[in-house]
Amino acid sequence: MSGFNPQLEIKARQAHMNTQAHMTMTNSNHALENRPKLPVYLDYQATTPCDPRVVQAMLPYFTEKFGNPHSRNHSYGWDAEEAVEKARAEIAALIGADEKEIIFTSGATESNNLAIKGVAHFQKDRKNHIITVATEHKCVLDSCRHLELEGFQVTYLPVMQNGLIDLEQLKAAITDKTAIVSVMAVNNEIGVIQPIAEIGAICRARGVYFHTDAAQAVGKIPLDVNAMKIDLLSISGHKIYGPKGIGALYVRRKPRVRMEALIHGGGQERGFRSGTLPTPLCVGLGEACAIARKEMGAEAERLKVLRDRLYNGLKARLPDIYLNGDPDRRIPGNLNVSFAYVEGEGLMMGIKELAVSSGSACTSASLEPSYVLRALGVEEELAHTSLRLGLGRFSTEQDVDYAIEHIVQAVTRLREMSPLWEMAQEGIDIKSIEWAEH
Amino acid sequence: MAYSEKLLEHYDNPRNVGAFEKGEGNVGTGLVGAPACGDVMKLQIKVGADGRIADAKFKTFGCGSAIASSSLATEWVKGKTLEEAEQIKNTEIAQHLSLPPVKIHCSVLAEDAIKAAIKDFREKQEGREKQSGKDKAAE
Numbered sequence: 289m290s291g292f293n294p295q296l297e298i299k300a301r302q303a304h305m306n307t308q309a310h311m312t313m314t315n316s317n318h319a320l321e322n323r324p325k326l327p328v329y330l331d332y333q334a335t336t337p338c339d340p341r342v343v344q345a346m347l348p349y350f351t352e353k354f355g356n357p358h359s360r361n362h363s364y365g366w367d368a369e370e371a372v373e374k375a376r377a378e379i380a381a382l383i384g385a386d387e388k389e390i391i392f393t394s395g396a397t398e399s400n401n402l403a404i405k406g407v408a409h410f411q412k413d414r415k416n417h418i419i420t421v422a423t424e425h426k427c428v429l430d431s432c433r434h435l436e437l438e439g440f441q442v443t444y445l446p447v448m449q450n451g452l453i454d455l456e457q458l459k460a461a462i463t464d465k466t467a468i469v470s471v472m473a474v475n476n477e478i479g480v481i482q483p484i485a486e487i488g489a490i491c492r493a494r495g496v497y498f499h500t501d502a503a504q505a506v507g508k509i510p511l512d513v514n515a516m517k518i519d520l521l522s523i524s525g526h527k528i529y530g531p532k533g534i535g536a537l538y539v540r541r542k543p544r545v546r547m548e549a550l551i552h553g554g555g556q557e558r559g560f561r562s563g564t565l566p567t568p569l570c571v572g573l574g575e576a577c578a579i580a581r582k583e584m585g586a587e588a589e590r591l592k593v594l595r596d597r598l599y600n601g602l603k604a605r606l607p608d609i610y611l612n613g614d615p616d617r618r619i620p621g622n623l624n625v626s627f628a629y630v631e632g633e634g635l636m637m638g639i640k641e642l643a644v645s646s647g648s649a650c651t652s653a654s655l656e657p658s659y660v661l662r663a664l665g666v667e668e669e670l671a672h673t674s675l676r677l678g679l680g681r682f683s684t685e686q687d688v689d690y691a692i693e694h695i696v697q698a699v700t701r702l703r704e705m706s707p708l709w710e711m712a713q714e715g716i717d718i719k720s721i722e723w724a725e726h
Numbered sequence: 727m728a729y730s731e732k733l734l735e736h737y738d739n740p741r742n743v744g745a746f747e748k749g750e751g752n753v754g755t756g757l758v759g760a761p762a763c764g765d766v767m768k769l770q771i772k773v774g775a776d777g778r779i780a781d782a783k784f785k786t787f788g789c790g791s792a793i794a795s796s797s798l799a800t801e802w803v804k805g806k807t808l809e810e811a812e813q814i815k816n817t818e819i820a821q822h823l824s825l826p827p828v829k830i831h832c833s834v835l836a837e838d839a840i841k842a843a844i845k846d847f848r849e850k851q852e853g854r855e856k857q858s859g860k861d862k863a864a865e
C-alpha cells in the first residue's frame with residue numbers, strides 16, 4: 289500500500305497509547321477527570337492489540353472482496369481464496385512448515401482440542417495413554433480430563449521449581465500405549481520456554497506424536513517444526529497482534545499425523561475442520577505472522593531491554609520480591625513477580641493506572657490461587673502476592689518507568705498496612721506461627 | 727471486580743491503620759486468617775477506664791474487600807463497650823460495603839478479628855487481676 293509506512297504507524301500507535309496514559313498522569317487533579325482514562329497496558333500475555341498493518345490488510349475483505357473462499361465459480365470466491373492461501377503460506381513460513389500442513393481454526397483453544405482429542409480418538413483402539421504437563425493452559429488440561437472420562441489414561445507431568453519439565457520423567461512416562469505428548473512451548477503465566485527440541489527428539493524416537501501449544505511462543509521465539517520434530521502445533525491470532533477469533537493448527541504430513549475431526553460439515557481444511565473460512569480473519573493472521581517473521585529478532589531484543597529495566601527498577605526499590613519461573617529460559621516480554629507480604633488483588637486495586645493480572649486467588653472466581661504457581665512449588669502465600677506483567681510491541685520506556693513508580697508506591701503503602709510485613713520487620717518467622725484457619 | 731464507592735473509599739483512605747506500642751496497657755489484639763488463604767487481619771482495641779473501646783487499629787494482608795472490612799470494623803468498634811462490639815455482625819459489614827457474594831468471607835473474618843481482639847483483652851485483664859490478687863496475697 290503506497291504511502292503506508294509501518295514504522296510511522298507503530299510510533300503513532302505507541303504515541304496514542306502514551307497519550308492515553310499521559311492524560312491519566314497529568315489529569316488526575318484536573319477538571320477533565322470525568323473522561324475515561326485508559327490504563328497503561330501491561331497484559332500482553334492476556335491479549336494483544338491488532339497491529340495497524342494487520343487491520344489494513346484485513347479491511348478489503350469485509351466489504352469489497354467479501355466472497356466465500358470456497359466459491360469456485362466466480363472471482364469473488366477466487367479473490368478470497370487467493371488471500372486465504374497467501375495467509376496460509378505466511379503462517380507456514382513462520383514455523384518452517386509446508387502450507388498444506390496448516391489448518392485454520394477459531395483459535396488456539398480449538399486447535400488444542402482438535403489436536404489432543406482428534407489424535408486420541410483416532411488411536412483409541414491401539415493407544416489410550418496421553419502425557420501432558422501440570423502447567424498447561426486450561427483448554428489442554430480440560431480436554432485431557434474429558435478424555436479421562438472416556439477411558440483414556442493421562443499422565444500430568446510435574447514441573448521443577450523453574451517451571452520446566454524434567455526430561456527423564458518424560459522418558460519414563462512414555463509407554464507403547466502413549467498416543468500423544470502435549471507440552472506448551474511457552475507458559476502464558478510465567479513465560480518460561482520448555483525444551484521443545486529435546487522433547488521432540490524423545491517423542492520421535494519412541495514413535496509418539498508430539499503436540500505443542502505454541503500460542504505464546506509463535507512470533508516470539510524461533511520455531512521450526514522439522515528441526516524440533518514437532519507433529520502438531522497450535523497458533524493463536526490474538527497473541528501475536530492479529531485478530532481475535534482465529535488461530536491455526538499445524539498438522540504434519542510427512543510422516544502423516546492421523547487425526548479425527550471435531551467439526552464436521554463440508555469437508556474444508558482437508559476434512560479436519562469444516563466451515564467457511566473467515567477470510568478477513570485468515571488474512572489478519574497471515575499478516576501478523578509475516579510481520580512477526582521479519583521483526584521477531586529486533587522486537588525480542590527491544591523487549592528484553594524493557595523487561596530488564598522493569599525488573600531491575602522494581603528490585604532496586606523493593607526488598608523481598610521474587611521472580612517466578614526460570615530467569616533465563618523465558619520469553620522477553622513476560623515478568624511474573626511475587627511481592628511478599630502484599631496480596632495481589634489488593635495490589636492491583638492500588639495500581640488502577642496499569643492493566644496487569646495476578647495469580648492471586650482473590651482475582652479468580654474460584655478463590656483458588658494460580659495452579660501454575662502452585663505447580664512451581666511457590667508457597668500459597670507468595671502465590672497470592674503475584675503480578676503478571678506483560679510487555680509487547682507497543683510498550684515504551686515511559687510505560688515501564690510509569691509502572692515502576694506506581695507499583696513501588698502501591699507495594700510500599702500496602703506493606704505499611706500489612707501485619708505480615710510488620711512481623712517480618714520484627715524478625716518474626718511467619719512460618720512458625722500457628723494460624724487459626726477459617 | 728466492580729466495588730462499591732464505600733469500599734473503594736475505605737481502600738483509598740483506610741481508617742486507623744497501624745499498631746499500638748508493644749507495652750501499651752489495656753490493649754487487646756486479634757490475629758485471624760492465614761497467609762496461605764490470602765487473608766490475614768490484625769485488629770487491636772484499646773479499652774478505656776469506662777469499659778468502652780477508646781481506640782482501634784488494624785493491619786491487613788488481603789484483597790480490597792478484606793482491607794475495607796477491617797477498616798470499617800475499627801471504625802465501628804470505637805466508642806462501644808466490649809459487649810456492644812461483640813454484637814457487630816459480618817452481615818452488617820457486608821451490607822454496608824455492598825460486598826459481592828464471593829467476598830462475604832472477608833466480612834466474616836473481620837467479625838472474627840473483633841471477637842479475637844476482645845477475647846485477648848479479656849484474657850489479659852483476667853491475667854492482670856490474678857497477678858494483682860497474688861501480689862496482694864504476697865504482701
